[in-house]
Amino acid sequence: METTRSSPVRSSPAGMWIPVRDGRDTVPRRLVAEGAFLPKPLPSDVLLSSRTHRGLADAQEALGRLDEATVRLLDPSALVRATQVREVQRSARLDGISTALLEVLVSQLPGVRPETAVEPAITSYLRAGDTGFAAVRAGVTDHVALMSAVATAFGGSETEVWRTHHSWLGGSDPFLLASPPGAASRAAFEQFAAWSVGETEVPVLAKVALGHFFHEVVRPFRHGNGHIARLYVGLELARSGVLRGQVLPLSTWIDRNLGEYRARVRLLADEGDYEQWIAFFANGIRTVSREELLLITKLEAAHEALHHRLPGRRTGNIRKVLTSLIATPVTNHRQIAELHGITTKNAGDLCARLVDAGVLHRLDEKPYAKAYYAPDLLRLLSLTDPLPYRT
16 A cells, blocks of 8 residues: 655744645645745844845835825825725735726726626725724734734635635745644744734834735635735734825735745745845835835826816815825716715716816726726826836
């Protein structure tokens, strides 16, 4: 009788690989041979070079400038929602849902339901983000409770939130098997929760970087782990008081540097080099923060230019609708009516004026009937690599 020999447990300073005993037929062969990576408890202090400290300081400064610029906007909530939608669009790709920003926005219009898989998936992603940030604003500090609530927003019940199957990083190009499902990953997650609120000597952005790595490799939940790992960054920056809302679209940078990102995750697992990961992550935060500052400048300029297109008397309602287009550059009568507390007839009149002024264009084809889009704003938000920062 042929028997399968388990690989001996291999370890690094960052964790160990646990032999796969159950569910082997569903795991890529190479990852079965290697085992599932279980991270060790994160360190309470990391020795960092002066260069890495400077990188962290630069990233913190860029985040501060981004936060200040967001507050100066006419409607900061518009940028928050626009960032959430952009993040959702990219995170959906982790579940094999590739869609243009236009389609994502149409899927959220009241009264419009495209016949695709986009709407329910996108709605669950947005619901997860809303759940997490509402909990942070309410002062929830229990990380297990916070992230469990986020994971539940993807579907299922609180009793079914934990992962019971194997999961790996890399999708169709697997490069690391996540922590074993069940007790091992849940215990690691609870240990992380204690670390996240405990006293450490790790700078706040370095702590966020390590926390993101942890969520990536443990993947404790049944659904949404890739998105949750990215969402964690925004939630932790808000909880730490670094940002006042979700205005950092980290997925833009991750997707643009996906090959290096995966290589550095693997390097940390293999060698336990926390500093290289922290420095890499800090550079990403700094880069995205600066890009978003440029995007805000462009959005403000585009908004001002559109405002000047409006003929005659510019009433309060039409100004409000124009400002809200930053968050909803695809809209319809019902959405405008609900957002601004006016009748659908008034919303229709406002849309007609905005169409005449060239601010809005009609989307007439199904399933977009009676919907509109602001091409100048949508173009800025739809850029794959929005306004790359150049030093």
